Amino acid sequence: MLNNLESAKKMEVRNSFINSFLALVFSLLLGAIFIWVCGYSPIESYKAIIGVSLGTVKGFALSLSQATPLMFTGLSFALAYRVRMINTGAEGQLYAGAMAAALVGAYVHNLPSPIHILLAFGAAFIAGGLVALLVAAAKVYLKSNEITMTLMLNNIIILFTSYLANGPLKPAGSGVGQTERIDDSAKLMKLIPQTQLTIAIFVVIIVAVILQYILHKTVFGYEIKVTGLNLRGAYVAGINVGKTYLLTFALSGAVAGLGGAAMVLGVNYRFIEGFSSGYGFSGISIAALAAYSPIGVILSAFLIGILKAGTITLNRTTSIPVEFVDVIQVLVIIFVAAPTLIRAILNKFKKIKELTNKQKHGGEAI
Amino acid sequence: MNFNADLVYSIIASTLRSSVPLILASLGGCFSMRAGVSDLGLEGMMLAGSFFSVLGSWISGSAWIGLLFGIVFGMLFSMLHAVMHITYRVNASISGMCVNLLATAATPLLLNEIFKMSGKSVTVEAFKKPNWEWLNQIPVLGRILGAQNVLFFLALLLVILGWIFLYKTKLGLRMRMVSENPHAASTVGLNVLGYKYFGVAMSGCFAGLGGAYLSLGQMNLFVENMTSGRGYIAVVINAFGKYNPIGTLGGSIFFGFFDALQTVFQSIFPSQLVMMMPYVFTLLVITFGLSGGKAPAGVGKHVE
Numbered sequence: 228m229l230n231n232l233e234s235a236k237k238m239e240v241r242n243s244f245i246n247s248f249l250a251l252v253f254s255l256l257l258g259a260i261f262i263w264v265c266g267y268s269p270i271e272s273y274k275a276i277i278g279v280s281l282g283t284v285k286g287f288a289l290s291l292s293q294a295t296p297l298m299f300t301g302l303s304f305a306l307a308y309r310v311r312m313i314n315t316g317a318e319g320q321l322y323a324g325a326m327a328a329a330l331v332g333a334y335v336h337n338l339p340s341p342i343h344i345l346l347a348f349g350a351a352f353i354a355g356g357l358v359a360l361l362v363a364a365a366k367v368y369l370k371s372n373e374i375t376m377t378l379m380l381n382n383i384i385i386l387f388t389s390y391l392a393n394g395p396l397k398p399a400g401s402g403v404g405q406t407e408r409i410d411d412s413a414k415l416m417k418l419i420p421q422t423q424l425t426i427a428i429f430v431v432i433i434v435a436v437i438l439q440y441i442l443h444k445t446v447f448g449y450e451i452k453v454t455g456l457n458l459r460g461a462y463v464a465g466i467n468v469g470k471t472y473l474l475t476f477a478l479s480g481a482v483a484g485l486g487g488a489a490m491v492l493g494v495n496y497r498f499i500e501g502f503s504s505g506y507g508f509s510g511i512s513i514a515a516l517a518a519y520s521p522i523g524v525i526l527s528a529f530l531i532g533i534l535k536a537g538t539i540t541l542n543r544t545t546s547i548p549v550e551f552v553d554v555i556q557v558l559v560i561i562f563v564a565a566p567t568l569i570r571a572i573l574n575k576f577k578k579i580k581e582l583t584n585k586q587k588h589g590g591e592a593i
Numbered sequence: 594m595n596f597n598a599d600l601v602y603s604i605i606a607s608t609l610r611s612s613v614p615l616i617l618a619s620l621g622g623c624f625s626m627r628a629g630v631s632d633l634g635l636e637g638m639m640l641a642g643s644f645f646s647v648l649g650s651w652i653s654g655s656a657w658i659g660l661l662f663g664i665v666f667g668m669l670f671s672m673l674h675a676v677m678h679i680t681y682r683v684n685a686s687i688s689g690m691c692v693n694l695l696a697t698a699a700t701p702l703l704l705n706e707i708f709k710m711s712g713k714s715v716t717v718e719a720f721k722k723p724n725w726e727w728l729n730q731i732p733v734l735g736r737i738l739g740a741q742n743v744l745f746f747l748a749l750l751l752v753i754l755g756w757i758f759l760y761k762t763k764l765g766l767r768m769r770m771v772s773e774n775p776h777a778a779s780t781v782g783l784n785v786l787g788y789k790y791f792g793v794a795m796s797g798c799f800a801g802l803g804g805a806y807l808s809l810g811q812m813n814l815f816v817e818n819m820t821s822g823r824g825y826i827a828v829v830i831n832a833f834g835k836y837n838p839i840g841t842l843g844g845s846i847f848f849g850f851f852d853a854l855q856t857v858f859q860s861i862f863p864s865q866l867v868m869m870m871p872y873v874f875t876l877l878v879i880t881f882g883l884s885g886g887k888a889p890a891g892v893g894k895h896v897e
Contacts, residue, residue, distance in 0.1 A: 265706060313686050313687070313690075315690065365879075365880045369880055369881065371879050371880050372879065374633060374686055374690075375825060375828055375829055375832075375875075375879050376876065376879055376880065378822065378825045379822075379825070379829070379872045379873075379875050379876040379879065380876065382822050382869070382872040383869050383872045383873055383876065386865045386866075386868050386869045386872070387865065387866075387869060389865050390863050390865035390866055390869075393863070393865065394863055505697070508690075508694055508697075511690065511694070512694075548702055548705045548706070550698060550701045550702040550705065551702060553694075553697070553698030553702070554695070554698045554699055554702060556694075556698070557691060557694045557695045557698050557699075560687070560690075560691055560694065561673075561677065561691050561695075564677065564683045564684070564687050564688065564691065565677050565681040565683050567681050567682070568676075568677070568681045571681075
């Protein structure tokens with residue numbers, strides 16, 4: 228554990244921006260090779276993706292709305308990682324939050340819109356937070372592993388919500404697993420008509436700013452930082468490490484829960500079985516790309532959103548499959564996680580270059 | 594529902610059937626943990642194994658060649674974990690998750706590109722039940738074992754061989770030393786990195802085999818995300834069985850039993866609630882029951 232902490236410290240010092248940038252470039256390069264193998268022109272494809280996503284209003288809105296859930300889950304993973312806890316449970320927390328928001332949206336009536344929305348978000352916040360708190364408590368008091376626990380909880384929550392959506396909460400006459408439609412007063416306002424872009428984007432940006440503030444300007448943020456970077460130091464400094472773990476992880480789960488609420492209140496207007504296409508796990512790559520900074524998460528999720536929106540739009544006119552972006556995301560994690568790997572690759576290129584230079588200039592061939 | 598002999602037979606037979614992938618994957622986990630590398634990547638290696646075994650069978654028309662493909666690609670996916678964690682010192686949880694995420698992202702993509710299908714692949718040549726006359730004639734066992742696939746017997750054989758390797762051979766002893774105390778192992782001149790790579794490669798092979806059982810043993814096609822968390826359950830079983838192949842065999846059969854109960858109770862309870870059972874049970878085991886099973890002391894430690 229200590230080794231990990233030390234290397235983490237070094238990572239902090241290193242310029243993480245360059246790291247992330249290189250990781251993204253490498254992933255896109257590998258992606259380009261893949262596109263080429265599939266028989267398309269990489270340059271044309273990337274051009275088309277960016278053209279669609281940034282060149283048109285609808286594309287831009289799609290990029291942002293695709294990025295919104297990723298921002299929530301990215302923030303969730305980043306926050307937990309600040310105390311070096313791995314929150315692989317964002318997927319489950321997202322479902323818990325979505326179900327809570329859908330219930331408040333559909334079964335609480337006659338409220339003014341802002342209060343209804345706040346109440347739904349609040350319920351999602353609590354649902355996601357409680358799920359995560361359970362995991363953190365098991366880690367702190369029973370020394371369980373949070374990764375295996377969250378992975379099991381994901382399955383349990385997804386199956387249980389699916390049971391609810393197919394059983395007791397299913398509206399009469401519905402063919403698929405879903406809950407009752409939420410009231411109009413709980414729906415999030417659309418920023419651009421006929422798109423999925425809602426004020427959820429402002430909610431997530433506000434959350435990111437708050438988290439950034441907490442991490443850098445408050446005592447709690449300082450405790451998070453010390454606990455994450457130097458556990459022994461935290462004990463010596465008299466920080467209540469258990470409490471820090473509990474609060475941080477619960478907050479992380481709560482943010483993921485908000486993401487579920489944003490999907491229900493802004494996009495689907497009800498809980499639909501299996502609505503998440505692995506947003507929880509995508510959050511890992513978003514957070515890694517952002518070097519675990521809240522504001523960075525917003526930017527990196529937007530980048531992935533651009534890729535997603537581009538491939539979704541292009542996919543309608545037969546081109547690169549949408550799953551392609553998922554592979555790019557994994558490549559991003561791999562390269563961000565292993566900065567030494569990138570350096571090793573760059574060094575190899577340098578050596579080859581030196582070698583060819585030597586041969587060009589009549590040096591000894593090795 | 595009336596409880597008769599047929600039902601008992603079918604529960605036992607289906608318990609064994611659904612424990613095979615768990616047996617193989619958690620056996621792989623033993624090798625990985627006993628080489629000092631955490632085994633969170635099993636899920637991805639299994640998924641890769643189940644996809645590529647179908648691909649192999651599709652290309653060659655032979656289930657055995659398919660099996661070989663599953664093993665080889667399971668191992669290749671494990672090498673991603675190995676290179677990231679062992680050589681580049683990435684946190685093993687992250688590199689393990691990378692393997693899982695890569696397999697989840699890459700298999701639908703390849704399914705789309707190679708088979709031009711989404712959701713599931715074409716049906717291919719799969720393993721058949723052996724239909725050995727002599728086995729069917731044994732009174733009680735015959736009915737249970739006769740319902741099993743060739744791979745079930747292979748899995749049992751591998752567990753025994755794996756146990757002998759880990760606990761009765763010199764190489765196994767050295768590998769366990771690497772997992773307990775890599776510094777000491779390095780001091781006495783053992784090739785620590787080599788043992789770690791070997792352990793992870795073996796875990797990839799076994800997990801790939803377990804994945805191949807899902808696609809070619811239980812079915813005859815690949816379904817998107819068909820491992821559905823079995824790799825993670827194998828991680829838990831591995832801790833449950835104290836990182837010993839015989840222990841994990843017992844754990845796998847125990848979990849297989851819960852899996853088998855699903856099919857029986859599906860008609861009475863809502864299917865989702867029944868499907869939750871193994872996960873709830875696993876969760877309880879991780880939360881309360883694992884204090885006895887300590888991981889080898891040197892897991893995740895690197896040697897300068």
